[in-house]
Amino acid sequence: MIHEVDEALRLLLAEGGIVDGGVDLVFDAPTKDWSARRNAPTVSVFLYDIREDAGRRQSGSAAEYDEAGAVVARRSPPRWFELTYLVTAWTNRPQDEHRLLSQVLRCLAHSDVLPREMLTGSLAELGLPVGLALGSPGPDGPSASDVWSALGGELKAAVELRVSAPLAGERSAVGPPVTEGLVLRAGQERNGSRVAGGPDGAGGVLGPGAAGSAETEDALEPVGPDGPARERPGRRLRYAEATDPGADGFTAERDRPLPPGRRRRGGTVR
Structure with a gap:
């Protein structure tokens, strides 16, 4: 699922003109060694936090049907995860970096969900909306300074992007439907x-x-x-x-013999 989100973000940013003019779009971690090796204007989309949205967890299963309407499989509900990306621009001048970040903001703030035509694999198969939000992952997530300290670099302007994506549940096949009588x-x-x-x-x-x-x-x-x-x-x-x-079927009233030693109510004692 994560690689499918990466591909959707790549298509979204490419459609927004981010890669025009020789700008590279990568998903590498912006470490100090990486920044020293780059030789072209670059936009880095670095995934640094993955958390499950436990509030959206469901139980049970959903049936899958074939063209004839018969149940062929059952699938457990998807589980939702929040992926947090650190989006940074890398050029030789801060003004160019800010210009690139402005383009990124305009592209990402245009919609609250990823366009369906950009979803692939299991995301396209599920057909569920994949949400987009700008901002930090919340008080439980790592701060920007902690991320930059772990990367070994200096703090710089960045866009934090949160993607809420479903992870498809397990699919289990079922036996053929019952078509024979007994x-x-x-x-x-x-x-x-x-x-x-x-x-x-x-x-x-x-x-x-x-x-x-x-x-x-x-x-x-x-x-x-x-x-x-x-x-x-x-x-x-x-x-x-x-x-x-008989005409009344098996529900008709029938005489039932009494067990030995028993008599009918109101009958004479022998």
Whole structure:
């Protein structure tokens, strides 16, 4: 993600005319040795601080869909980070440096977000706004004097640029969608074996694992009184090896025999 922000800033400054007239645009640290080696007007965009914006952290996951509308993956929410850059101009005269910094300010202050056409990679894929702000990273961040002391150079005019960018969450693939129906097998258990039930109460012993097996059946509908059946889209739930439940289905009221030694309420005692 960081290199994608670098590329977007390079495109933004180049579009603003910063690199016109032989000005170099680099992302190097402006150390004393580096400044002694340069031989052309240069704008340095140095990243020196990276902090997570914990207030924007989210939980859960978001689904990704294919062209048919099926879920193909799930992705955790992005985490937001604030990148702070030190932008400096390097020429032989302070007046030229100030002129370059003025161009940089005009270019960066023109928008609060990076233009979408300049986003690449994961930033373009997420489609989220990447914010821009000018100023220091806040009281918790290093001061300008601390940065220059760490670089081994002398304090000079600079623009501090803060970029709020998302880091894409982890993507995990999901299994194929369920398109097959199930068959519920009904029967009785005798001597540890399941017996398939039938209309006459007779049945055969099912093999090992058969009690937990599942089957599918195409959903068919007739065409006309004597016409052939045609398949309807999708599948239907079918109950195998079960007696006909009747017009009321499996929710109809049925007589339930009492356990041995129990009598119905209000009945005579035998």
